[in-house]
Amino acid sequence: MSARDPRANVAAVGNAATHVAYEEPLLFERSRPGRIGYSLPALDVPAADPAALLGADALRAACDGLPELSEVDVVRHFTRISTWNYAVDLGLYPLGSCTMKYNPKLNEVAARLPGFAQSHPLQPTALSQGLLQLLHELERHLAEISGMDAVSLQPAAGAQGELAGVMMIRAYHESRGEKRRKVLVPDSAHGTNPASAALNGYEIVSVPSGDDGLLHPDAVAAAMSPEVACLMLTNPSTLGLFETHIAEIAKIVHAGGGLVYGDGANLNALLGIARPGDLGIDVMHFNLHKTFSTPHGGGGPGAGPVGVKGILEPFLPAPVVRRATTPEGERYFLDDERPLSIGRLHGNLGNVGMLVRAYAYVRSLGPDGLRRCAEMAVLNANYLLARLRGAYAVPYDRRVMHECVLSDAKLADAHVTTMDVAKRLIDYGYHPPTIYFPLIVPGALMIEPTESESLEGLDRFVEALLAIAREAEEDPSIVRGAPHATRLSRLDETRAARKPVLRYAPAAAEAERSRPTPRGASR
């Protein structure tokens, strides 16, 4: 292979290769009239005439626009396109802030038990005692792990947990006759924080991080006022740093009558080490799809339970699961008589299937295992930082927790960007890290290895990143043109946004594909 062969270094790292892959059109392009992929039992009741029952005008004859396919077609379609995805089960998936840890197979089996998967949220509670007990125990475990007093499992993801949390804060202030209008959000925060606060009608006040990347008490004090309902902070922060001033900051907010919301996305770093509830946080969410190993599913479902201190308990989403000791033993029921509750957030009790998985995870790890997660996650992140420090810029170079944030500053001379490094990593057989976040780090590469990665796995990943840094110097166009090993080369995101094509339309698809496309139009 020549030095210009984009596969040269890749082969040296020994993690990636190319292999035959399969093209696959859209379902609609595979469709043929009359093909069938389903079966229905013979109707054992008199056939009803929907037109007579519902009026012909209310009906459609068929679902035009849906494809017609055999089961074979459908199975192959999805099997083939699945192979275009990267996945945790294929390797290191270092998306910072996302905690792409291993998703245990045991959890998948547990969640599919018919007594969980085939049960109905409205069946009488006497007939769902097993599930209610599980939910109640999971609430207790999460409360213990976080140092909170009570937990609601209803929120379907972290952002909905935030929404619930801020709502409780609002309800709390309102219950005290206070109308506070502002929420403090550090400039390093995840976008869901301000968005969730805004959904509550709050005005967002951005609090700048200090030069060391940390949130400083004086910055919070400066922003604090009687208008402030709460501070939303993330600890460890999105820079992967433990907010060392958290106790003092919480004191300042509390002194001003405000509350402290904790974004629990990074809880993995603290399991068994420290508890948000002990750090001054009044309300927080958990991302069970991060810390508690439930799979991300290509974009969900997740689960975002919310935990609160006692003062906020009356405001928890309704209903709540309760346990009662009766003459027949422990009984679980749903309590809907919650006059101060912010109300329901979910049509039912939440993403229960994910809660079952998280429960299985807590039971599998126990106290020692949970702590070991935090320890090894932090060890991994610090090891990566130590090994990459020379080749990549480290904007805030200090001890990190579960993730480290690098940048492309050193590559600027070669006109190689974080985007290029990310895409080139794909050629080396890795999913890229989170990029361009947090926003306060220009060209951020946010790397979270999680505890699931072994030393030699990290070493191979480091080799890839070091090789890319060398390539950036020696042959930057290889990096800028990446990925080279994928079925599709770099995709034109600008074009997608400028002229949105958001669904398949037969004619449009034809025209689209015959239109000459300018090479290199993508950034």
Add this chain to the structure above:
Amino acid sequence: MSARDPRANVAAVGNAATHVAYEEPLLFERSRPGRIGYSLPALDVPAADPAALLGADALRAACDGLPELSEVDVVRHFTRISTWNYAVDLGLYPLGSCTMKYNPKLNEVAARLPGFAQSHPLQPTALSQGLLQLLHELERHLAEISGMDAVSLQPAAGAQGELAGVMMIRAYHESRGEKRRKVLVPDSAHGTNPASAALNGYEIVSVPSGDDGLLHPDAVAAAMSPEVACLMLTNPSTLGLFETHIAEIAKIVHAGGGLVYGDGANLNALLGIARPGDLGIDVMHFNLHKTFSTPHGGGGPGAGPVGVKGILEPFLPAPVVRRATTPEGERYFLDDERPLSIGRLHGNLGNVGMLVRAYAYVRSLGPDGLRRCAEMAVLNANYLLARLRGAYAVPYDRRVMHECVLSDAKLADAHVTTMDVAKRLIDYGYHPPTIYFPLIVPGALMIEPTESESLEGLDRFVEALLAIAREAEEDPSIVRGAPHATRLSRLDETRAARKPVLRYAPAAAEAERSRPTPRGASR
């Protein structure tokens, strides 16, 4: 892409691409002392000292040579290496004689029901009535489909079915005081036929096929003698041809006191159309992993039930499943009192998990669906033949059944062989057909599309084969050097056989890899 780019035509056919793939060492190379991938419950009985119980000399301390891995390692290892495989769920898998039809997902669910998967072959039959009923009904369905009088589900694959069948033939003759020493096997037969007969101590007499590829009565008559225990034939034959003289041939064998064994590997072509039992066949095997959709599993497990006419029933493998009508209703039991039985072939009742799948398949298709399989399988094979006839040589060009056999005769001038065409098909996104079999066709390409393939799927496959034929003329080295799109290029099978390395040995592996390897050493 230049004309020499091996991917050029491939892209035009639109079936294949290359994509990033993942390298993966052997389990042993991933191993690290102290890593753990299992969990055991805490021991709830007194710990036993095996050395005291069994004697220290009888024990080992640990299983040296086994790797040490975490669950994460193991999951990734097998997920990664799985992506190097082709599969029915990825596309057309035209292995002739193998009937790589779609493996319904329903069958996989059914076989995993705990009442099937977790039950024990020796539990009292009163506690296995559901399974025994299923087995009994499957026997009846197979008997009806094949026109046989009785069926044993014991054989674990086709070859074991053959073994059982020939054993019954031997037992039959012996029961009549006859010691016949020969078995007639057509030259087009699968290797298991002579091997199974030889295992029975028979001498094999090869019967030549006629110029039209068919077995002719005169050839059989010429080979027939009182020494002949049976003729083993395959209908449709391995050339994909219906043996039109079968009735007359059977008559000749029967007249000579012999029996006719039917290799049922190609039964798919006859479902609902004609029945081996009506064609003069006395005993046959089924390959449930071919005709009845059970998955091939990368080399099994299969299931090879054997069906017999009444005269052979007493010789069936023991035990057999029986039904009795009792005052409490139908009851199923195992009958082991079979004095003439050839005995057991399997430690238990056979590959029951595969039998459950086959049962689900028969129930899903019903009489019409089974016949439709045969019809569409035959339609597909004839369509392929019609479209490929121009570009590839057709040694026996006549109406075919479920498969067609081509050859590389037309490519000889270009020095392109069947092996080359097969490997080049991989670049086009297909598994190659069966090659160099049947042995009577030099350079055979034996293509069995099965009924699972759609018209447009066949058209794409035809385009690939036509493109390869063109390449063979225009740029044969591309074909000879194939595959180009795979992680590994063509493998050196000669070297593997000359100096067998059949297990991993750390030192050997090192030495092996550092040894310079002659390029182009493979054929």
Add this chain to the structure above:
Amino acid sequence: MRYIPHTEADVRRMLDVIGVESVEALFEDVPRGLRLGRPLEVPAAASEHEVLRELGALAARNVHAESHAWFLGAGTYAHFVPSAIDALASRAEFYTSYTPYQPEISQGTLQTIFEWQTMICALTGLEVANASMYDGASATAEAALMAMRVTRRSKVVVAGLHPHYRDVVRTYLGGAGATIEHASYGPDGRTRDLASHVDDATACVVLQSPAFLGPVEDVRAAAEAAHARGAMLVVSVAEALSLGLLRAPGELGADVVCGEAQSFGIPMGFGGPHLGFLAAREKHLRQLPGRLCGETVDAHGKRGFVLTLSTREQHIRRERATSNICTNQGLMLLRATIFLALHGAHGLTALARQNVAKAAYLRSRVAATPGLSLPFSAPVFHELVVKLAPGDTAERALARALDAGIVGGLDLAPYAPELGPALLVCATEIATRESIDRLVSALGGAAS
């Protein structure tokens, strides 16, 4: 621990590279006084087999749709799930991947989303659909918020809504200063006098059809009532399967169609994870909440898909985003897309017709049973209200059904006490004639 690969030797080597003495030292930034200093009080780790046994025992203490004949719906429906769905959704490439931020290595997920968006547009009769919401309830709340943004009005009229959806809408809209008005049902069970609730401050009418109590609503009339005052019509479909038979609400005038697609291949799962969907007209695209997947090309002009228009979203727009949603219900979207691909243009309609036939048979049996009655005459899809004999109670009727191996429906007392003792009963394609007969005789059993 089998999920964590580190050996003690690994840990040592890594600490050396980092240059610290101990793992403990890595946590030096955590002030001592803030550390936990004791083991967590959660149960000790159990082995895989023990965990499965424990969970198996908990699972066994819930009735479910395989243990009992099933007539309980009310927003969560017992339909058959083809086996291919779980087989495909269990591919690690789908379920252990993240949101497809890096398109070159996520085309499997992205193409699926694009296919889903296309199918939801076809089913709703609208032009743009997003890549899922948490569930039908929050999708409905987000739809109302969207209408408020589009119209810059703050009143929302709701009709026919599942009471839980109503609650969630109230919760979500609390921060936006909305007022919510409920239109009630008339004697036939359908929403009445909708127009009287709509005024110039009305952002939208949110109409559920089929309504919570079963009736298929008059979407066209609702659209006229809303549009007459410049309000939008949001149609919420808590049973997406009904779209297989009923005319697309978009064709009848709905501006936004949202709802719950659990019926498309997703197990009931004690209420979640399910699958919210939301579709709208192209002109409102910039106000749409949630993720969107769009078509584009790669550097060689080959078609591919990317997440797009993320300037609407929280990670770019932050407090000015159209929603705070981030993680959504991706894997459920995959399941539903597979379901729709399997059923296709005709299968979905055929399946919907079976549901209608089962409910019609149930209705006829109820009508013929002394003691039971049908309070509403409006046509239904697969769910209807059954009034019990005077003096009977829903609890007793359900207990009789349970004795017959049947989960018989929803006790309406907490939701519609005005109906007296009544059940909401749902008959899907999985209800056999025989089980319907047994149900009806159990429910009517008070009379005997």
Add this chain to the structure above:
Amino acid sequence: MRYIPHTEADVRRMLDVIGVESVEALFEDVPRGLRLGRPLEVPAAASEHEVLRELGALAARNVHAESHAWFLGAGTYAHFVPSAIDALASRAEFYTSYTPYQPEISQGTLQTIFEWQTMICALTGLEVANASMYDGASATAEAALMAMRVTRRSKVVVAGLHPHYRDVVRTYLGGAGATIEHASYGPDGRTRDLASHVDDATACVVLQSPAFLGPVEDVRAAAEAAHARGAMLVVSVAEALSLGLLRAPGELGADVVCGEAQSFGIPMGFGGPHLGFLAAREKHLRQLPGRLCGETVDAHGKRGFVLTLSTREQHIRRERATSNICTNQGLMLLRATIFLALHGAHGLTALARQNVAKAAYLRSRVAATPGLSLPFSAPVFHELVVKLAPGDTAERALARALDAGIVGGLDLAPYAPELGPALLVCATEIATRESIDRLVSALGGAAS
């Protein structure tokens, strides 16, 4: 039919290309008189849901290891199967592929086989292992045939063998003109006087250890007895897990080690599919039956794997092949390889030790229970014979156990009637102390 994609339009176009009028015409080579001419008499097609319901009902009519506490072994063992195994073996790339004839597109399967061969060599203490046999019984038969080929002798002495294995050996060897001699067990339960059966015509001794009735046999002594007369020693291991603790038979003198690896992650499945294995010394490689996978390089010198030495096999060697086996138990080999990878060098031993401890506890409880007795003193792995009280019967004892929710073992009457009323009882790691206590009290219950 959803498995068959052809539309009527497709069929028409294809017939046109072929140049025939009808599908029927394609079958013109099938003489009219030989055609069936009527629909097959199998039940009409059922929908997917109906098939699953029907099979669910059939499945529900079998007891199984999740419905009952389990002490029945006798060659098929109830062990815990880690969840990762089914997750991985359910990958379509593994289970819907064929035997890896085309190595460039089958490396996943081939590398797995190579790993399996390596691990079986490690466990047996031998040098070459094949890619599986149908089951332990046929593997044992094939091993005996192999010994006959190697030694060119025809007498086979069997000892300690599972009666079903014995039957299968007899069946397989019938065509080869072998004579089979049985060595019986002595007072401690172990094989006695083995040497007295071995003579110069003896091809091999086939010794099962642990023996069918439980005792761990003296492999070294058996090797000496066999080798003394130029015969080979075949050790058959019906419980592969015992190799996790017991010294590798190859180290003790066995020439061939074969057996059943169902315990390595394969469900009992009413007896199959299971996994036969077979290992031997390198010098006998050319006589080995079954498929072999070997290491090689590709055209660029990169390591890869292929099926090799197929000149031993039926498809090349035909009637002179070492075996007729073709399709074997590939997917079960994958499961077992995953199982061994998860358990590894130490886990397998730890698991085996738990089995020993459970059986030791069972033994101690039996010894302490009036009425029950232990006929044999030889050490066992996890299975042992329990003699019932005089006057009791195995059937009654098992019925008492069943009443207590326990499947209590194998009635030995058909297999070893000389023992009187007795059971073969197996306690694996899944047996809890509490269930062992309950079992023993149920078995001893005749006394009370």
